[in-house]
Amino acid sequence: MRVLQLVTQTRGGPVDHAVDVAVELVRLGHESHLVGPAGSHLALAAERGVVVHVADVRSKADVTGAHAVADVIDRVWPDVVHLQDRRAGLVGRVLAARSSRPSVYTLHGVPDELAGLVPGNLPVAPRRARDRWTYLGLERLLAATPRSVVVTPCRALAAYAREQVGIRSGRVRTVPNGVGPGWLAPPAARTQRTNVTATWLGLMEPVKRVPDLVRAAARVPGLALELVGDGSERGRIEAVVDEEGSIRDVHLAGYQSDPSPYLRHADVFVLPSAAEACPMALLQAMACGVPVVASRVGGVPEIVRNGVDGVLVDAGAVDQLTAALRLLAGDAGLRARLGAAGRERVAAHFGIEHTVRALLDVYEEVSA
Missing domain, CATH: 3.40.50.2000 (Glycogen Phosphorylase B;)
Incomplete structure (x- = not known):
């Protein structure tokens, strides 16, 4: 054809x-x-x-x-x-x-x-x-x-x-x-770091609610934050980072034509959006074996089974997002189980x- x-x-x-x-x-x-x-x-x-x-x-x-x-x-x-x-x-x-x-x-x-x-x-x-x-x-x-x-x-x-x-x-x-087969290549060994790193990837637009993630991460002691992307909200996000002085380790990586290294070395992937369909970044993170925390919006619950492949929270509920990040940051075994299950789900269906x-x-x- x-x-x-x-x-x-x-x-x-x-x-x-x-x-x-x-x-x-x-x-x-x-x-x-x-x-x-x-x-x-x-x-x-x-x-x-x-x-x-x-x-x-x-x-x-x-x-x-x-x-x-x-x-x-x-x-x-x-x-x-x-x-x-x-x-x-x-x-x-x-x-x-x-x-x-x-x-x-x-x-x-x-x-x-x-x-x-x-x-x-x-x-x-x-x-x-x-x-x-x-x-x-x-x-x-x-x-x-x-x-x-x-x-x-x-x-x-x-x-x-x-x-x-x-x-x-x-x-x-x-x-x-x-996702393409490259995303399902065997996961690389995770870099040993002092802090657990939560990674976000996407366009910095209001619908993505990245400031919610910054505020939630600020309440989890020792959690590092990596934001991969750019967009109209970058200035506002930087201002919220400055306001939340308790976050010591924040990296704004900007737009990356190849975000795979960031996803493959993330400890947790977070998608706190107010609206989504079938987000590629979520599928890519799961394919890499990274445990996910995501808003239960649009098509996300059709991908992530809460407590099986990841953790779902209500969009805009910073307290729920904080609790999910705290849970995963403190439990390496849970991160490994959710990451493996998510990878299997993507390989089988996505x-x-x-x-x-x-x-x-x-x-x-x-x-x-």
């Missing part, structure tokens, strides 16, 4: 996912194409046998970028076009329909203004009057594109797609994200081979 994926970003969970899918398609003998702006993600995919095309769609009104993608679609003439982020879904489904190509759009998440409409998520940003039309109405219209299916990476987002957007059940499929096998079924369905 000839599959063309479109991304309009250069980093983030959807981009990592698209690269992993593209590489796995090559491994299975399919013709795999990836289109997007120039960056390390395209270079990595090309090194692994994916045919890459540079086309930068910078906004939904970027006519030049849309024409470049249309040219690639017409040149490649794929059996299916797979759109892997929100802007790609907006532009790509129109372009696929123009060329009479079937399309699949993975709804990886929702705008912050609509986060509270996903079962289990907290509200993140005030909803404006126009949001219902701008996001829900437009998505409902695009989902009706002929020979098109919406894929969600968790059941919570599937419920949102059906009940809030109004997409017919027959046009929604749930396919969890998966490897990229499981994801691509399910996606191929969807591809066959829409291209029939």
Whole structure:
């Protein structure tokens, strides 16, 4: 099968996912194409046998970028076009329909203004009057594109797609994200350190609630904190770190194109978000055998079984987050058991081979 994926970003969970899918398609003998702006993600995919095309769609009104993608679609003439982020879904489904190509759009998440409409998520940003039309109405219209299916990476987002957007059940499929085989390589021996280190990875945006983690960590004596990522909230996070003077060991690592060394040497991975779907960072940490503490929001409880693969807490409940960190910081045996169970769960259910096998079924369905 000839599959063309479109991304309009250069980093983030959807981009990592698209690269992993593209590489796995090559491994299975399919013709795999990836289109997007120039960056390390395209270079990595090309090194692994994916045919890459540079086309930068910078906004939904970027006519030049849309024409470049249309040219690639017409040149490649794929059996299916797979759109892997929100802007790609907006532009790509129109372009696929123009060329009479079937399309699949993975709804990886929702705008912050609509986060509270996903079962289990907290509200993140005030909803404006126009949001219902701008996001829900437009998505409902695009989902009706002929020979098109919406894929969600968790059941919570599937419920949102059906009940809030109004997409017919027959046009929604749930396919969890998966990690590439490199993440499931045998865990490295952990560096012996004086303090237990809690690691966070992601975009520093309000939805991630990193200040909650800083405040909770400050209440756990001897706990070190490593924050891997960057974003609009970095200044606020640095201010909270300064306020919580009891934290002696905090490392703001900034954005890392390869975060694997940070995850592989973490003692605990923490995801205190107010809203999530099927977060890649969580799956990657579990694949590395790192015990996790996460908010029970969105699709997270579909991945982490509380007390079995990790510890779940209520989003925004700093006292619960503190208690979970204190529990794991003080019990190396529990950390080892939860980490091993999480790794087994990802290997059994959230490897990229499981994801691509399910996606191929969807591809066959829409291209029939």
